[in-house]
Amino acid sequence: MVLVVLVGMMGAGKTTVGREYARRHQMRFVDCDHEIEARTGVKVPTIFEIEGEAGFRRRESQLLDELTHETGLVLATGGGVVLDPANRAVLTARGIVVYLNVPTQVLWERTRNDRNRPLLQVSNPRERIESLFRERDPLYRAVADIIVDGGRGNPGGMVRQIEKAIQNFHKKTCEH
Numbered sequence: 425m426v427l428v429v430l431v432g433m434m435g436a437g438k439t440t441v442g443r444e445y446a447r448r449h450q451m452r453f454v455d456c457d458h459e460i461e462a463r464t465g466v467k468v469p470t471i472f473e474i475e476g477e478a479g480f481r482r483r484e485s486q487l488l489d490e491l492t493h494e495t496g497l498v499l500a501t502g503g504g505v506v507l508d509p510a511n512r513a514v515l516t517a518r519g520i521v522v523y524l525n526v527p528t529q530v531l532w533e534r535t536r537n538d539r540n541r542p543l544l545q546v547s548n549p550r551e552r553i554e555s556l557f558r559e560r561d562p563l564y565r566a567v568a569d570i571i572v573d574g575g576r577g578n579p580g581g582m583v584r585q586i587e588k589a590i591q592n593f594h595k596k597t598c599e600h
């Protein structure tokens with residue numbers, strides 16, 4: 425039994441693709457943001473308003489540490505999880521980490537009408553996505569066991585790409 429963790433930018437499809445992957449493999453699915461919302465009883469933007477980004481990050485780190493002891497689980501993280509070096513250490517040590525790498529143009533198209541991502545509620549969200557991508561892409565790569573290029577395929581196509589990549593990953597790790 426494995427733990428599969430999805431990382432990547434806002435709009436990469438971690439929540440959507442993760443849920444579909446879990447369904448197809450009869451694994452449990454947890455989305456970190458949804459779990460934080462369930463536990464606090466409020467939406468992510470409200471946590472940012474009341475506790476600031478730092479408060480949200482504390483909750484995110486605690487939850488990541490808690491959930492990554494489980495196997496048979498698909499975990500969709502929030503896009504900022506890789507900012508904290510302690511979170512990166514947790515990700516590297518536990519589970520198979522899949523980076524959904526999606527072009528910034530597509531990320532912007534997918535998130536432009538969404539009001540639930542506080543970091544994109546700025547006058548120029550497109551520029552914000554570019555700068556977050558520049559900062560975070562190296563961090564996603566640093567923790568990833570597998571990088572799946574997305575943007576063109578539908579969620580089902582992404583799931584199949586992940587399945588293939590995980591099979592190859594198992595083959596490689598068995599050879600060593």
Ligand SMILES: Nc1ncnc2c1ncn2[C@@H]1O[C@H](COP(=O)(O)OP(=O)(O)O)[C@@H](O)[C@H]1O
Nearest residue numbers: 433434435436437438439440534577578579582
């Ligand atoms: N492979 C895909 N093809 C088309 N649309 C997608 C795909 N993956 C996600 N989406 C859409 O993009 C938006 C953001 O997806 P989401 O899963 O919330 O991303 P994340 O959790 O990485 O921020 C949603 O509206 C979702 O339906």
Ligand SMILES: O=C(O)C1=C[C@@H](OP(=O)(O)O)[C@@H](O)[C@H](O)C1
Nearest residue numbers: 433434435457502503504541542
């Ligand atoms: O990139 C980020 O810093 C964030 C991404 C969001 O999750 P998604 O990546 O699922 O949108 C959510 O955790 C929060 O708004 C912060």
Ligand SMILES: [Mg+2]
Nearest residue numbers: 438439500501
């Ligand atoms: Mg999500």
